[in-house]
Amino acid sequence: MKTSGEGPARGEAPSPDLLPGTLDLIVLRTLTVLGPQHAYGIAARIEQVAEGALRLNQGTLYPALVRLEQKGWIKGAWKTTENNREAKYYAVTKAGSRALAEEAAWWQRSASLVNRLLTHEGE
């Protein structure tokens, strides 16, 4: 087990991998905070919030967007940006907000459980 903060080393990618399923949740959360946003905007926001701790190929956002859209949690629509370019803006649906609340709660519970188990001192 490495003790440095790099996480498990896998190939050349130095950045931490996301746990499976978490990207969808992060996208959903980002859209909830920002309001309707296009894929580039979402990617920029995630990189900004992660403060460089997470570097992602922006293309990998697309599968997450497809999954969320197919589940009916977000909805895409073509609009123009402030720079007068056209882009597809995604917005969270009602089902999406509900799902986010449930999933986020579940994540927090699990995370705190894992945290407790990892930090428990023992008698």
Add this chain to the structure above:
Amino acid sequence: MGGLRRLGARLLRVLRPGLGEDDLSREIAAHLALLEDEHRRRGLPPDEARRAARLALGGVERTKELHRAARSIPWLEDTRRDVQHAVRRLTVDRGLATTVVLTIGIAIGAATAVFSVVDAVLLRPLPYREPNRLVVVWEGDDPSRRPQAAPVNYRLLADHNQAFTSLAALAELGATLDAGGGPEKIVGRRVTAGFFDLLGVTPAAGRGFTAADDVPGAPRVVIISHELWRGRFGGDPAILGRNLRLDGERVQVVGIMPARFQFLGAKVELWVPIAMTQEQWTRGSNYLTIVGRLKPDVSVDLARSTIEDLRRRLEPTLPHAADGFRLTPVLLHEDLARDARRPLVLMLGGIAAVLLIGCANVAGLLLARAGVREPEMALRASLGATHGRLLRQLVTESLVLCGLGLAVGLAIARLTLAVLAQLVPPTMVRFAAPAIDGRALAVAAAVSLGCGLLFGVAPALHLAARGLGRGLAGSARVVGSAGARRGALVIAEVALTLVLLVVAGLLVQTVYQLRYANVGYEPSRVLSLRMVLRMEEYRTHAQRTAFYDAVLERVGRLPGVTAAAFTTGVPLAWKGATTGVDIEGRTPPPGVEWDANFRLVSGGYHQALGTPLRRGRYLADTDRVGTPSVVVVNEAMAHQFWPGLDPVGRRMRISDNAYSDWMTVVGVVGDVRQMGLDLPVASELYVPYRQYPGQPWFAPRDLVIRAADPLALVAAVTREIHAVDAGLAVSDARLLDDLLDEEVAARRLGTAVLVGFAAFAALLVVVGIHGIVSYYVVQHTPEIGVRVALGAGSRDIVRLVAGRGLWLAGVGVVLGGVGAVAAARFVRSLLYGVGDDDPATFAVAAAVLVAVSLAASYVPARRAARLDPVTALRR
């Protein structure tokens, strides 16, 4: 919830993969534009900015691929694409696809139909409670002819029973039913009270029999079949409790059996209690069918040995040890299916051979195509398709073929099933109806799936073995190794086809021998009708004789009638009675009782039937009471009792009954197959009924009429009979030809099916040999060109090419000959009048195959002979 919704969306994308693709391109373009803007804002030159944008996105194509994978189900989409591709290819190769689909379809169709008959007859349980514990118990040691048991033996078995939880007995009942629409003959059974309980079948309406019904003198009751109820009484529920007239007596309907109930009889429509007296139960004549339910832990073999023990214990105490207590239990299902089992197994073997031949043929065709497709496959491999991907493509193609074959096959199975259903024994027809049900579908699907995988994998392995890379350089010559495999396949086809042809040939001769060569009389243009005189009204011999004389007199006057006579039974319809005989001047060896078949007939019987006279004279109407007692015997009897002598003028008598006048043999007639077409003819005597008082229950009842157009006479004959006795039921009007056809119907059908299989197999051989020889021509075109250029004539070329086909056929015939010998031995018990080693059959079958192979190779051989050497050499 979201998960389910997503699955739906993904499945939709499998079906319509293009949907959203444009949107995605636009979205990615927009994304790149935004990224590019951003990078330019940071001061990168335009080129750099574009590059950086693509880098940040991680590649346009890769992104699209990720998107597709997420929005659809990739493997399913690939499969859909494979299927599409396969269908496209098959529409291009339309001839090949049609051949393959028809081959597989016909084979699968026939296999499915045969399977469903086998399933109905041999595999499915009988419709009784715990049917595998039901046995029938026949008299004697040989149950194959189902000899019925004596009441006394039933009583003994029931009284000392150890092996059965219960036993019941049935006797036949031919009754005249009058339900208001005139007298009608009906087949019924007299049964002991526990019969229905033993089977575990209760009437669908009303009640079963009780012990109180099964007593002599009890009020008469009857249970009718569902089929009689629907057909005769219109399904009227009020029939319960009503009275019918059965043989002139009032009987009350107390029950209706469930639909399709049937037990051991062909057309049994009603059941009455057997209600025998104590005295009747002690009788020794054989007319009972015994059915038993084995105790749970008793096998049929154990039951057999307990009966054997019982026999050893009882026999010393029995009054007449001559008949003895000999009974043989047989499992009911085994007994019912006995006659059908071997033909059905044979048919299964036949269809298996056809399937194998069909598979060999299709595999050959697909191998050839695999050769042709090597360049295509190599191209796809070099463009990045993996081996697995190509294998999948090939398997998908063959599965598509087999799927189509399955569809064709099920249609064929459905069409042929009605015909094949006639192979179900008459004693099972009501409940064992073959159907294309789940089981048959499963078998059909499994077979076609197996074929599909086999055909797909074989060419794929062939390609893999050849190495895909080299195929690109391909020419016709490169694909050589497929040729050797196809040769082996064609040899196998020829061999299996020879086996089928030999077996079919032997069976065809058997049917011919049975039906035409050997019956012993002239069955065409002979009509027979049955009428059973009621004992109460025809108590005396004089009354009966008066009836017969009056009817014969009237019928003889009808136009076109050349001969008419009464008999106790026409051949086959009634298997005959036997009687003990004394031969004057001879005594049987100790322990042997002489007996012979026995018929009461009127003069003219042999003329009506067309039995040839060998010696002396036929019986005549002048042989009556007051003239010397005479008898006519058949050749078998002459040989048995007067070997090497002329029986005419010698005397014999019947030793069974009170009648014991010596009768003089006045004639010898040819042997007639009475008991069954494939049974040896027994000794038989024909006694003029006018001279033989006999018993009312053994009086002639079949009228035979030889006439120019006998079927046109039925109405007139019935009218004449009713003019003599208006209340007499006349039934079973039919031609003796039809009776014979009926007797061989199942065999003829089974034979026809096998002939069909053999013909189809021969057709496949034509396709197979034509294919391989054509292929040989393509492969050897340059060589043929050289030969022609060097002066070979077209006959040499034909000989060279056709020789190739002939060589394969020859090897196949030799190998198949070995198989055919074994197969013929297996069917020996089904043969009659032809040996299983009949050389003519083998020779003809081999000749047919060689001729067929020659014809199939001649066409490509001609084509080869017409090759222009210049073009041929340039290839």
